[in-house]
Amino acid sequence: MTGRADDTWTVTVVVPEESSLDAAGETVELEVAEHETILAAARSAGVWLPADCQQGWCITCAARLVEGDVVHPDARRYYDGDREADFVLTCTAKPRADTTVVVDRYDDLLEHRAERGKPPGSAKIRG
Numbered sequence: 001m002t003g004r005a006d007d008t009w010t011v012t013v014v015v016p017e018e019s020s021l022d023a024a025g026e027t028v029e030l031e032v033a034e035h036e037t038i039l040a041a042a043r044s045a046g047v048w049l050p051a052d053c054q055q056g057w058c059i060t061c062a063a064r065l066v067e068g069d070v071v072h073p074d075a076r077r078y079y080d081g082d083r084e085a086d087f088v089l090t091c092t093a094k095p096r097a098d099t100t101v102v103v104d105r106y107d108d109l110l111e112h113r114a115e116r117g118k119p120p121g122s123a124k125i126r127g
């Protein structure tokens with residue numbers, strides 16, 4: 001994979017209309033360096049996205065990849081099935097291409113995990 005000279009990618013963050021976030025209904029473009037997470041870049045730009053553990057564990061920061069590519073080298077709990085279903089944990093996701101994500105997808109990832117018997121969904125939804 002060839003990055004551009006500055007190893008910085010454009011990440012488009014779509015905040016759904018129905019979101020309870022302040023930025024609901026907005027689409028924001030961020031310049032995100034390869035070593036930087038989407039969450040950190042968003043917060044540096046003044047866009048407040050949900051997060052808790054910031055270690056790729058709790059899924060509070062879940063988002064959905066619309067296009068592009070990200071990696072999660074430091075996520076503590078990120079499954080192949082999450083990647084196959086295009087889920088992203090913005091707290092640990094680093095871009096490897098110009099990328100678009102839809103944020104505030106916690107409920108969707110919780111359900112996805114629960115259907116596969118994976119935590120935290122398996123504990124919170126299916127018991």
Ligand code: FES
Nearest residue numbers: 052054057059091
């Ligand atoms: S904030 Fe916990 S997984 Fe991202």
